[in-house]
Amino acid sequence: MLNLKVRLTLTKDMLHKYSIDQLQMIANDIREDIIKMLEHAGSGHSAGPLGLADIFTALYFDVLNHDPKNPDWPDRDILILSNGHCVPVRYAAMARAGYLDREELMTLRQLGSRLQGHPERQRLPGLETTSGPLGSGLSQACGIALAHKMDHVLHRWVYVIMGDGETDEGNVWEAAMFAGSKHLGQLITIIDRNNIQIDGPTETVLALEDYKAKWEAFGWHVIEIDGNNIEEVIDACAMAKAIVEKPVTILAHTIPGKGVEFMEYDFHWHGSPPNHEQALTALKQLRTLGGKIKSEHE
Amino acid sequence: MNNAYHIIDVGRDSIEKVPIRDGFGKGLKRAGELDARVVAACADLTESTRMQAFAEAFPDRFIEIGIAEQNLVTIGSGLAAAGKIPFVSSYAAFSPGRNWEQIRTTICLNNQPVKIVGSHAGISVGPDGATHQMLEDLALMRVLPNMVVIAPCDSIEAEKATLAMVGDTRPNYLRLAREATPVITTPDTPFNIGSALVLESGADVTLIATGTMTYHALVAADNLYKDGIEAEVIHVATIKPLDEVTLLKSINKTKAVVTAEEGQIIGGLGGAVAELISENTFAVMRRIGMRDRFGESGAPDQLLAHFGLDAEHIRLSAHEVLAKKGSN
Structure with missing residues (x-):
């Protein structure tokens, strides 16, 4: 297993500290933690957090310039989770990265916990915003990116994670138009294109396609990737940082519930936690995988 | 009668009348001069909400949002997260009329010191009719935890309130009216947020x-x-x-x-x-x-x-x- 005790003095040293194999192991550990947290909490969302585990692993263990021991570090990159219901994956990734003890993960959704059902900035250092009601993360990211632009700060990147169903919200497109219009090149959106929302498939509830063309029409550069392939996530973020004249949307195609066979592709798992037996089955599957979650293309 | 704080004879016809929003405009420009963190954003109503003077004095610190009030306040939240002191304005019927949930979640629960300015509030906006006569803003903002709600009585007080809001670390709502309103306070009249x-x-x-x-x-x-x-x-x-x-x-x-x-x-x-x-x-x-x-x-x-x-x-x-x- 990984040695997470490595002291992170300069966070730039984190870059490429882990191999892709190691990152896949971390993603698997995060998935196990998500299952345990949700089972213990008895409520919460399963599919989204599992599907996002590879993206969060890539961000917290490779892409982001951050310092878990100094969450308010003034030079840090900003990561906004707009679809707040997926926060279990963020808590689990933050715990693995050293922001909090893993034991605390089991307080999810309990009275007095820093780990609220939907993330609250003031409760837990390292969360940049408070979110849950959908559609407002991108505009907050616009405000932060714009402030950085005003101050001629060019070395800080603002990442936003959104759900695909979330982009039904009008606020998203107000922000998308704004970011395109103001050429917010430090802004990178990662959309979890898992094709499900609570009432069913996204294309049945409210069709999003031609999704790529929509973002391009709003003045964004679009990169499409397999969002369960950590290497692709890292490469896409590197590419996005190289495109400075436009904001970038990474359309990350993911499999909801990824890693747990009976949850994969099933929209009924959007807003439900596993019960005890289901959790045991899920954990057994994840352990058998041994971190071998790979791109569907491999 | 003891009228220590207002020096006017209220019965006079010649009483000076100035729109309350004018005082906000003066105060905002002054706030911009005093504190480099102050920025302003408007939803396509820059002149009539009286942000024009600030926009002209500090073009690099003024943000035209377009007609998008949900975006207006959430961008404000982001600006505050990055250390700015954002004033965001529109007509009160639209902000906070349209964007209440964004104010609740991204400003109040998130506790960011965004200064929401609702102009043209009240029945006295007149001929525009009921759609534009914002009568519910005080109730909408008062019910929110962390929010401070301020409704100045004249232009002089609005200027003072605007400057006071810069130093207040909480979310603030400032209510302004369109019509020329009798000026009943003086520059010496005390103003403190929270004091009647x-x-x-x-x-x-x-x-x-x-x-x-x-x-x-x-x-x-x-x-x-x-x-x-x-x-x-x-x-x-x-x-x-x-x-x-x-x-x-x-x-x-x-x-x-x-x-x-x-x-x-x-x-x-x-x-x-x-x-x-x-x-x-x-x-x-x-x-x-x-x-x-x-x-x-x-x-x-x-x-x-x-x-x-x-x-x-x-x-x-x-x-x-x-x-x-x-x-x-």
Whole structure:
């Protein structure tokens, strides 16, 4: 297993500290933690957090310039989770990265916990915003990116994670138009294109396609990737940082519930936690995988 | 009568009238000069919300959002997260009228010091009609934890309030009116967020007013004096947090209260004072405001009289509460 005790003095040293194999192991550990947290909490969302585990692993263990021991570090990159219901994956990734003890993960959704059902900035250092009601993360990211632009700060990147169903919200497109219009090149959106929302498939509830063309029409550069392939996530973020004249949307195609066979592709798992037996089955599957979650293309 | 803080003779026709929003415009430009963190954003109403002077003086710190009020306040939240002190303005009917949830989650629960400025509030926006006559903003903002709610009575106070908001680390809502409003305070009149101001002293009845209605309360007090009644006039610029000490001191003295606001009687100043009284003391009370209905097109003065939002109705209500007090 990984040695997470490595002291992170300069966070730039984190870059490429882990191999892709190691990152896949971390993603698997995060998935196990998500299952345990949700089972213990008895409520919460399963599919989204599992599907996002590879993206969060890539961000917290490779892409982001951050310092878990100094969450308010003034030079840090900003990561906004707009679809707040997926926060279990963020808590689990933050715990693995050293922001909090893993034991605390089991307080999810309990009275007095820093780990609220939907993330609250003031409760837990390292969360940049408070979110849950959908559609407002991108505009907050616009405000932060714009402030950085005003101050001629060019070395800080603002990442936003959104759900695909979330982009039904009008606020998203107000922000998308704004970011395109103001050429917010430090802004990178990662959309979890898992094709499900609570009432069913996204294309049945409210069709999003031609999704790529929509973002391009709003003045964004679009990169499409397999969002369960950590290497692709890292490469896409590197590419996005190289495109400075436009904001970038990474359309990350993911499999909801990824890693747990009976949850994969099933929209009924959007807003439900596993019960005890289901959790045991899920954990057994994840352990058998041994971190071998790979791109569907491999 | 003791009128230490307002130097005008309220009965004069020649009283100077200036839109309250003008004071905000002056204050915002001054705030920009005093503090480099101050930025401003507007939703396609830069001139009429009086952000124009700031936009011209500090073009690099002014952000045109376009007609997108949800974006307006959430970008404000992001600017505050990055260390700016953002003032975000539109007409009150749209902000906070349209974007309440964004204000609740990304500003109040998130506790970012965004300064939300709602211009053209109240019935006196006039001919535009009910869609644009924002009467519910005080209630919408007052119910939110962490939010400070301020409704200045004139342009001079609006300027002071704007400057005070820069130093306040909480989310703030500033309510402005469109029409020229009598200037009843002076540069020396004290202003502190959270402090009510006793404009006139009297022992018979307490008139509690906010925003544009404070002038009408002063006129009513003058007329009540002619009726042989000494009214205490308290201007409540900060509706939340309410200056309970100042209000209760007066209410316990007079036991008769009339509130006045250019908004719904439910949830605004009248609601706040009723809550204060019912939890702390006994008094006869009447609320002047819109009585659970929408407005309509008309000239501002016509509308104020039509819906009973003027000095005469405050005077009559004072007589009513005094009669009830006498019969209790």
